[in-house]
Amino acid sequence: MHHDKKLIVAKWDEEAQVWVATSDDVPGLVTEDPSLDNLVKRISAVIPELLEDNAHLLDDEDGNSFDFCVVSPIKRDGAAAH
Numbered sequence: 001m002h003h004d005k006k007l008i009v010a011k012w013d014e015e016a017q018v019w020v021a022t023s024d025d026v027p028g029l030v031t032e033d034p035s036l037d038n039l040v041k042r043i044s045a046v047i048p049e050l051l052e053d054n055a056h057l058l059d060d061e062d063g064n065s066f067d068f069c070v071v072s073p074i075k076r077d078g079a080a081a082h
Contacts, residue, residue, distance in 0.1 A: 005065040010039055012072050019070075027054040036070065043068075 006025035013020050018032040019039045028050045033039040047066070 005067045007067050007069060008043060009069045009071060010036065014073070026050050040068070 006023060008021055008023040008026065008029065010019045010021045012018075013032070016032070018034050019036050020032045021029065021039055021043050023029045026047060029043070029046065031039065031042045031046060033042055
């Protein structure tokens with residue numbers, strides 16, 4: 001049986017100059033880092049603990065797959081805004 005993956009979204013916070021990762025599918029996930037690569041490492045480190053701590057909030061058949069979405073503003077000239 002196919003199960004939907006959990007979605008993690010990373011958005012650039014212009015004011016703080018950091019990437020912020022959150023997820024409606026992983027209760028309690030909020031982490032940030034100036035580097036997108038380091039943010040992915042941080043997410044990988046905290047997800048197992050958060051899933052274990054919040055197992056009672058999740059469907060047992062959710063699986064352990066995640067989709068990672070990066071949301072970044074783009075300037076009119078096509079260059080990334082950060």
